[in-house]
Amino acid sequence: MSRLLRVTDIKVHFPVGKTGILGRPANYLKAVDGVSFDIQRGETLGLVGESGSGKTTLGRAILRALEPTSGEIVYEQDGNSIDIMGLNRNGLRKIWRNMQMIFQDPYASLNPRMTVQDIISEPLLANKLAKGKDLNDQVVDMAQRCGLNTGHLSRFPHAFSGGQRQRIAIARALILHPEFIVCDEAVSALDVSIQAQILNLLKDLQVELNLTYLFIAHDLAAVAYACDRVAVMYLGQIVEIASTEKLYYSPRHPYTEALMSAIPEANPEQVMQPVFLTGERPSPTNPPAGCRFHTRCKYATDECRTQVPALREITEGHFVACLHSEGLSLKGALEHGKG
């Protein structure tokens, strides 16, 4: 596999409060604070973490749908490395043909006053890539691939169920034949039976169209099913990143342990024995010194309060930001079930 995207030390800080006569911000909310990772072509990288950990902000910042404060984003296209941070508006518009996004709420992400045909055509028209019969053919083809009834394309979104709407949103995202899709909680709002349909559809389309996904979600079971690798975020930083199996079954960061051991498995014989976190999540405007997780970590030592752990590779492809990772024996998902 070749690399599609490299993100280096990306930061997104939002100013909060105003002070002084110059109206300088009193403080910054550090939603994403120094995140680096690679995405390989054709893989699905999961991004998990509690609400407020910065997952969505990171997803948007990579596309520059939201302007990062600093950092580097390099996208590989046809053998060329494109520096996304250095692009102007025009350059961004071009690269966005390759990078698209699917949102959580298909009730809010579709314009209620446009027909489905118009919604799916819009990206082609906006980029002046097709018109007339060619436009129509492309829309019908993509609608079919996404499992929509092509006889219903002249209808408005309100006539469709949540699952159907999400299919429309997917068709819209894919109509420009992008390579990279950010799925931000794309199945979270859907019912169980529909969630399975959309997860399967995303997988089929990935193979068919050679797509790469960044899959942001809080449902850890869905992430495990959908992703090849998973990154865990806590207070704006990645604390662990590894293959799905390793991350779920042999986590090396105490926060990952807390997440994995708390997954309620749909099996009454497997009673979960969660490792509870102490205390509350600190505010991202004023993160703790040292390891950001130390205030809630039961393994924390004095070192953790002062030293900032770097994200380091402990076994091949398994990165973790914890000073004591080697000395800890942590519980993974379903650990209690292994006896």
Next chain:
Amino acid sequence: MKKGVLLEIRDLHITLDFDGDDIPIVQGIDLELPAGKVLALVGESGCGKSITSQALLRLLPREVRISSGEINFRPTEDQSPIDIAPLNKDGKEIRSIRGNQMSMIFQEPMSSFSPIHKIGDQIGEVIQLHLKVTKAEARRRVIDLLDKVGIPDPEQAVDQYPHSFSGGMRQRAMIAKSLACNPSILIADEPTTALDVTIQAQILEIMRNLKDELRMSMIFITHDLGVVAQIADEVAIMYMGRIVEKGPVSEIFNNPQHPYTVSLLSAIPRLGDLSDRRKLTSIRGSVPSLFERPPGCAFHPRCDSFIPGRCDTQFPPTSQLSPIHEVHCFIHENTEKEISS
């Protein structure tokens, strides 16, 4: 009413008044809540699980009403049951039950507290309304309750406003409020759906303790089968206003018999089979709207075992697969006879 049963629902029908038309939402459900057990009502959005739970406390929206059926509630074994269904929804009788003998936890802990009153006063109000206690005693009890649900520093928390609580803390405060008068039944409507997985685990732990230590009986409404497996004793699967299958949690998960239950269980991603990454079995189509309810068994247009002329004409009667496991599906019509013969 059977011995050891706290709440019994008999042939409950609930309808929505839509511009003068009666649209059925719940169509004749039967349920029993045994003392000290957790009964989970499970189904996708629109199946009527939340409406059913609201009907129990007579908290239905204005345009929705109970059209027939009984809700028999017996707070203690030696009392005679009260039928909640015909009571005046604003009357004295239901108000003495609501929040007192039967209380409810909602999904949104954010919108369940008044933002301009202190947490302690809001919980204390419930206590003073139902029990004859002084303000100081009520306050003492609130502090105990906050402590019981794991809120750190309850002496201080009692004087705080809801905005200074995180989502998980608010949900704990909500549980404390619902426990204020030692209810015999706790109804929880998606209590963990809006929470992060680590907080969800903590709330489930608290609820499990309530069940074990206080022998609290609960009705747990959720769409999350993982949560059901972890907390429930009894499970009722609902689809479009009807219970299609019910039984003990182990029967439902290990030996599901209704095609809908079977498909739901195979549609959820599980960690157990991470390595083989099979495709999820999805259910085709989606839940129809209330206004386009398919005739007969409402699941038939999505069902692989559909029997034409049968499933689309009549709702299947109860097949009692065992004394504790029942299902409504024509494929099990004869199974019961074999058992009884």
